[in-house]
Amino acid sequence: MSTMENKVAVVTGGGTGIGQAMCLQFANEGAHVVVVSNVADQAEAVASQVRAVGGSAISLTVDITDVEAVEAMAATVIEKFGKVDVLVTSAGVMGARTFLSQTSVEEWRQTIEVNLNGTFYCIKAFLPHMLERDAGRIITISSISGKQPAALNSDYAASKHGVIGLTKALALELGMLKKNGITANAICPGSVDTPMIEAITDQFQPASKMSREDFRQKAIASANIQKRLLDADEIASMATYLASDQARGITGQALNVCAGTVLF
Ligand SMILES: NC(=O)c1ccc[n+]([C@@H]2O[C@H](COP(=O)([O-])OP(=O)(O)OC[C@H]3O[C@@H](n4cnc5c(N)ncnc54)[C@H](O)[C@@H]3O)[C@@H](O)[C@H]2O)c1
Known part of the structure; x- marks a missing residue:
């Protein structure tokens, strides 16, 4: 049976x-x-991909650091569908990827603005509609860098630690408000084969003197127990589960999907 029939995500x-x-x-x-x-065009391409196989999707072009645009997005969703059941905040940037001493103030602000503040703006825009119905799933996308920082990544690590903190604090508040129909959880992916990992490979592989495939395997994938990059589908499966009714008792968690990169 489909687990998200008529849910708005x-x-x-x-x-x-x-x-x-x-x-x-x-x-x-x-x-x-x-x-x-x-x-x-990327948003519309994915919506078209969904519709091409008989699914239901619309695309919205929104910069999540633009608070007014985020509020307008929530208004559009509520106007069109009358509710929101699931919010996933996956928009993010990789950050400066350099020593903290060489990270500019602008780079720092941009990473925090997208990854942490943008997550907050989106939750703030949709939460009132979930509170009204005492129903919803808030799924933030942190990272294992939100638990175990890597060097040359201080802005990103700080932003992803922040995402876990805000998600857990929100879960506590939902409990205080007796809104047990809403859960808030963070997913912490390890290294996933996406454009973000491609960008890291583009930056660091040339100096490594390894082939591109060797770099992906020896410098990135080897950091985890299974010695492999994850597939984006594996992260999506965790989100699908968290969005389901079966996961109603899971809240305030930061769940690793990381092939065993970190063990806490
Ligand atoms: N790929 C990994 O190994 C990995 C690991 C841990 C966490 N993550 C996190 O997963 C999330 C998704 O990353 P991904 O790997 O799919 O990479 P990705 O670069 O493919 O996805 C990031 C998406 O965010 C969008 N985005 C960036 N800034 C935005 C803004 N201001 N407003 C709206 N959208 C914006 C981009 O257009 C892009 O589609 C990110 O939060 C990332 O930090 C990724």
């Missing part, structure tokens, strides 16, 4: 990578999907 960062995989899985489970991206 909003996925930021839905135009590529992990967000795209979630849009496809959610639609396959019967959801009406709202594909959100700052890149219009």
Whole structure:
């Protein structure tokens, strides 16, 4: 049986990578999907991909750092569908990828603005509608870098630690408000084969003197127990589960899908 029949699911960062995989899985489970991206043609391409196989999807072009645009997005979703059941905040950037001493103030602010503040803006825009119905699933996308930082990644690590903190604090507040129909959880992916990992490979592989495939395997995939990159579908499966009724008792968690990169 489909687990998301007639649910309305909003996925930021839905135009590529992990967000795209979630849009496809959610639609396959019967959801009406709202594909959100700052890149219009990528969002529409994913919505078309969903519709091409008989699913239901619309695309919205939104920069999640633009608070007014985020509020307008929520208004559009409520006007069109009358409710929101699932919010996934997958939009994110990789950050400066350099020493903290060489990270500019602008780079720092941009990473925090997209990954942490953008997550907050999106939750803030949709939460009142979930509170009204005491129903919803908030699924933030942190990272194992939100638990175990890597060097040359301080802005990203700080933003992803922040995402876990805000998600857990929100879950506590939902409990205080007796809104047990709403859960808030973070997913912490390990290294997933998406455009973000391609960008890291583009930056660091040339100096490594390894072939591109060797670099992906020896410098990235070897960091986990299974010695492999994850597929975006594997992260989407966790989100699909968290979105389901069976997962109603899971809240305030930061769940690793990381092939054993971190063990806590
Ligand atoms: N790929 C990995 O190994 C990995 C690991 C851990 C966590 N993550 C996290 O997963 C999430 C998805 O990343 P991905 O791997 O799919 O990479 P990705 O680059 O394919 O996806 C990021 C998406 O966010 C969108 N985006 C960026 N800035 C935006 C903005 N201001 N407004 C709206 N959309 C914006 C991009 O257009 C893109 O579609 C990110 O939050 C990332 O930090 C990825």
